[in-house]
Amino acid sequence: MTPDVFLFWFLALTTVLAALGVIISANPIYSVLSLVMTMVGVAAIFVTLGAYFLAGVQLIVYAGAVLVLFVMVLMLFDLKHEIHAFTRGPVTGAIKIAAVGLLGGMIVGAIALSANSLMKTENNGIQTVIEGDSTKALGKLLFSQYLFGFEALGVLLLVVAVGAVALARAKGGTHAQH
Amino acid sequence: MLSTDLFTQIGLGHYLVLSALLFCCGMAGVLLRRNAIVLLMSIELMLNAVNVSFVAFSRYLGQQEGQIMVFFVMTIAAAEAAVGLALAVSIFKRFREVNIRYFEHLKG
Numbered sequence: 001m002t003p004d005v006f007l008f009w010f011l012a013l014t015t016v017l018a019a020l021g022v023i024i025s026a027n028p029i030y031s032v033l034s035l036v037m038t039m040v041g042v043a044a045i046f047v048t049l050g051a052y053f054l055a056g057v058q059l060i061v062y063a064g065a066v067l068v069l070f071v072m073v074l075m076l077f078d079l080k081h082e083i084h085a086f087t088r089g090p091v092t093g094a095i096k097i098a099a100v101g102l103l104g105g106m107i108v109g110a111i112a113l114s115a116n117s118l119m120k121t122e123n124n125g126i127q128t129v130i131e132g133d134s135t136k137a138l139g140k141l142l143f144s145q146y147l148f149g150f151e152a153l154g155v156l157l158l159v160v161a162v163g164a165v166a167l168a169r170a171k172g173g174t175h176a177q178h
Numbered sequence: 179m180l181s182t183d184l185f186t187q188i189g190l191g192h193y194l195v196l197s198a199l200l201f202c203c204g205m206a207g208v209l210l211r212r213n214a215i216v217l218l219m220s221i222e223l224m225l226n227a228v229n230v231s232f233v234a235f236s237r238y239l240g241q242q243e244g245q246i247m248v249f250f251v252m253t254i255a256a257a258e259a260a261v262g263l264a265l266a267v268s269i270f271k272r273f274r275e276v277n278i279r280y281f282e283h284l285k286g
Contacts (some may be wrong), residue, residue: 004188005186009185016203019199019200020203022203022219023203023216028213031219032219035222038223042229046230046233049236051233051237054229054249058252061252061256062222062252062255066222066259069259069260070215070218070263076267077215077276096206096209097206101202103202104201108198118190118194137242138246142246149246153250153253156254157256161260163264164260164263167265
């Protein structure tokens with residue numbers, strides 16, 4: 001077993017277990033901590049796939065900024081105990097779990113069925129597999145071909161920042177407490 | 179032969195299955211949990227699963243565009259988390275709880 005293979009299985013197991021921890025733990029604080037673990041695992045998977053810049057962005061944006069936001073809001077609410085953490089009723093819960101299982105089975109089945117064509121494209125593209133650091137090429141592409149999307153995202157972030165502050169400060173609209 | 183290959187030869191399919199599992203975890207969270215903030219976290223989980231498959235395709239097909247898409251998805255996810263948390267804050271200010279059933283009173 002080569003180190004690459006071991007690394008993949010280790011990261012896959014860690015990430016999936018942490019993802020299960022997000023949805024299973026009844027305390028939202030533990031959910032956030034599991035989500036941090038998942039994000040770090042996904043960043044490590046990006047490293048194994050050769051996307052070093054994206055791994056760094058993942059760590060900074062998700063594990064750094066977004067999850068700190070989640071933790072801050074949770075601490076603000078002081079939601080240590082939850083009465084109805086999960087959906088009510090064993091029947092609806094079973095139906096929902098069955099639906100998720102069905103979806104997962106369908107996706108995995110589709111991947112297994114298309115394994116042949118996937119292998120073919122893999123072998124065709126074997127010369128073009130990106131080796132080493134792709135950050136430079138990524139930056140060139142982002143600032144030439146996808147420049148409009150990049151700028152639009154900048155505007156979107158500004159709008160969202162203003163909108164989030166406005167929403168959080170709103171007095172409640174029709175539900176204003178008199 | 180096939181079974182040992184499955185465990186020792188890591189290919190595109192492995193990453194896609196991992197991505198599918200992560201996505202299903204996120205979807206189960208959205209369906210089963212009642213806390214709006216845990217719901218948002220599950221949505222982040224689903225977005226990350228999609229990112230994994232984007233990067234895997236980008237790597238194995240030798241195209242950079244997949245990584246650009248991941249870049250955009252990350253930005254949108256951060257924006258969505260900010261707006262969602264602001265909504266949760268305004269719900270909490272009104273009802274002292276962020277259970278998803280209070281979101282049916284959302285208007286104005």
